[in-house]
């Protein structure tokens with residue numbers, strides 16, 4: 001698999017086989033991804049590999065928080081408070097395409113809530129990675145983190161693994177930091193679920209759309 005194939009074949013995987021990933025494979029993926037670039041080579045990433053009982057405890061913590069009516073309180077604001085075009089339409093389309101793949105109608109609120117809560121179950125993935133960054137670091141280091149994160153998703157393809165980046169798993173940072181004993185000076189950025197894709201599930205068979213190159217590129221000669 002070449003780099004272009006890894007990039008264009010990667011999708012967000014939201015159904016997994018009940019098959020563990022060996023520690024050697026996870027280590028090899030991280031061993032490759034650590035070569036991602038970072039400003040002045042600061043390598044600001046910190047990762048915790050979560051599986052088994054610890055993963056189940058985090059799922060329970062998330063679901064309990066949600067059931068108790070606790071409002072999500074992530075360490076940072078991912079999305080704008082007020083959506084404007086063109087982002088609003090793209091976001092809407094993204095949701096529509098996902099619900100269609102899950103065969104969930106517009107009016108079926110219960111199924112939509114269940115689908116959203118599946119995020120907290122990591123879509124059945126055997127492994128999830130949590131990414132943290134020292135609060136002292138600036139915006140640039142978050143950019144570095146994104147490159148590291150994508151490097152993991154792409155390297156995972158080499159091993160036949162799928163992944164799903166999940167901002168939703170940073171909804172309740174206190175749950176994650178409490179269970180994983182992460183010091184307060186770290187921000188929880190995101191989770192990344194990892195596992196062997198269940199290709200028989202329609203949710204893994206649709207592709208999201210992309211704008212054409214001309215729509216986001218201008219040439220200044």
Ligand SMILES: Cc1cc2nc3c(=O)[nH]c(=O)nc-3n(C[C@H](O)[C@H](O)[C@H](O)COP(=O)(O)O)c2cc1C
Pocket residue numbers: 010011012013014094119164165166167168169190208
């Ligand atoms: C940082 C980040 C956070 C995301 N968070 C979620 C999430 O919480 N739940 C989810 O189902 N998908 C999540 N996604 C997946 C996006 O919806 C997905 O990347 C986008 O629709 C493009 O589809 P593709 O990944 O299949 O190409 C996230 C993606 C990124 C990059």
